Amino acid sequence: MTDLTQNRSAIQHNSWIELRADRLLKNLQTLQERSGQTDVLAVIKANAYGHGLEEIASILAGKVTYFGVATLREALELKEHHPKTPVFLFGHLFSHELPAALLGGITLSVSSLEKAREISNLSESLGRKTSIHVKIDTGMGRMGIPLRVAALSIEEMAGLKGIMLDGIYTHFPTAEKDDAFREKQVRKFGILLQMLEEKNIVFRFRHATNSAATLTLKTPLFNMIRPGLTLYGIYPDPGLKNAAYFEPVLSLKSRIVLVKKVRAGESVGYGREFISQQDTTIAVIPFGYSHGYPYAAWKNASVLFRGKRYLLAGKVSMDYIAVNLGNTEAQAGDTVTLIGEDQNERITAEDIAGWAGTIPYEIVTRLSSHLPRIVT
Structure with a gap:
């Protein structure tokens, strides 16, 4: 086990941070x-x-x-x-x-x-x-x-x-x-x-x-x-965006751990807050509030997958979030972006702060220190 954990480059991470x-x-x-x-x-x-x-x-x-x-x-x-x-x-x-x-x-x-x-x-x-x-x-x-x-x-x-x-x-x-x-x-x-x-x-x-x-x-x-x-690359106040241009350094990514079909009328997550209106595809992401994703963001939050936005399906759990992919096909191991860019779409720390009713400082400082950080 020691040799395996030391050779981190050989491990495909479930969730990770990329730094520019x-x-x-x-x-x-x-x-x-x-x-x-x-x-x-x-x-x-x-x-x-x-x-x-x-x-x-x-x-x-x-x-x-x-x-x-x-x-x-x-x-x-x-x-x-x-x-x-x-x-x-x-x-x-x-x-x-x-x-x-x-x-x-x-x-x-x-x-x-x-x-x-x-x-x-x-x-x-x-x-x-x-x-x-x-x-x-x-x-x-x-x-x-x-x-x-x-x-x-x-x-x-x-x-x-x-x-x-x-x-x-x-x-x-x-x-x-x-x-x-x-x-x-x-x-x-x-x-x-x-x-x-x-x-x-x-x-x-x-x-x-x-x-x-x-x-x-x-x-x-x-x-x-x-x-x-x-x-x-994060603005402390929206009113400062015209003062100078900064690029976000951090991207947060995760891999789909499970894809499942949910039928109309079936629910996803705690409290049954998400009840599907039609047959749909749900992607389960191994990233929750224990990793730093804000629980309060669940009603408005989305992730990026293949250049498109998809809303969360239900509440943020301790270890998982569920994403409503609709008719989009996916498989376990596919990458989703929680913060960062995917083709022409972007989610910022400021976006997630807005969804959660907090400040961007809190979004990034709460990211777990256990997440691998990869400098590119």
């Missing part, structure tokens, strides 16, 4: 050109938004300034496999996690003076100096030093011997909107930077622009972009 490296790199180039920035903190947290941490990092290694993740596990994994690309950890670490992060050379986010002191003291005891980016809460109301105490806190941080103040950043709660609130955040952040500069405290990196803000905000205040979803 060329599209990922083109999306990166588009973001750099659109923003006018060459420094990029590529956000590959949450298993690279479900695309696969190792696969995406292997494509981007050496082409971005930082990898950005939210957990220590992902940070250490990246440092092990891609030591030449700096790793920035967004998350707020507990005390017992700090030694591994410091010894791993991770660049840390700091949201309080107390945490900066703790990191500095531990760094000194280890004979190290740790790079940090200070997070400022300008209106997100989550992580970050409150703006009203930020200047005094950073002044004290500047005197700590175990840390290096390499970066400063903030976060927009309404990044997709060019509104007065975002403008106020930018203005206040700029005032803080000016106050610190007057005290000879400057930062190499200043960042705030996530995917949406990268497309809608241009200011010399920030010198590094921080894209996530658009790297993968």
Whole structure:
């Protein structure tokens, strides 16, 4: 069994993800050109938004300034496999996690003076100096030093011997909107930077622009972009589709495991929500909500088969979905596309999000880490 599982190329997968490296790199180039920035903190947290941490990092290694993740596990994994690309950890670490992060050379986010002191003291005891980016809460109301105490806190941080103040950043709660609130955040952040500069405290990196803000905000205040979803060719908001063109990196495919004939009046799936109005062909797909397909999408969802769309027949199960093929012939082993292109048809993560009443972030980040990911 060990030899068989190691030789994965010999196994025909039931369901799998395909990743287009060329599209990922083109999306990166588009973001750099659109923003006018060459420094990029590529956000590959949450298993690279479900695309696969190792696969995406292997494509981007050496082409971005930082990898950005939210957990220590992902940070250490990246440092092990891609030591030449700096790793920035967004998350707020507990005390017992700090030694591994410091010894791993991770660049840390700091949201309080107390945490900066703790990191500095531990760094000194280890004979190290740790790079940090200070997070400022300008209106997100989550992580970050409150703006009203930020200047005094950073002044004290500047005197700590175990840390290096390499970066400063903030976060927009309404990044997709060019509104007065975002403008106020930018203005206040700029005032803080000016106050610190007057005290000879400057930062190499200043960042705030996530995917949406990268497309809608241009200011010399920030010198590094921080894209996530658009790297993968997915739009965080429908209103941004005219701002720049991105191609989806991910395709999700599966194979028909069973084809059966259902007569008029017979039902398919839990709750008997699908009752066939006529004799029809049902294809059973070994992909359900345990793999990441949203249960809530079942009433509207479709898949692609031989260049055409076919609706689901009944509810999404834990391990299966059923598809109503009508009069179309199929056989076990045939490929269906759940996300991606088939001839002239396309289903996107945004489409499935719409069917499920959720956001595209949730669609891709919920894709099971056990699914094989194949880079093409």
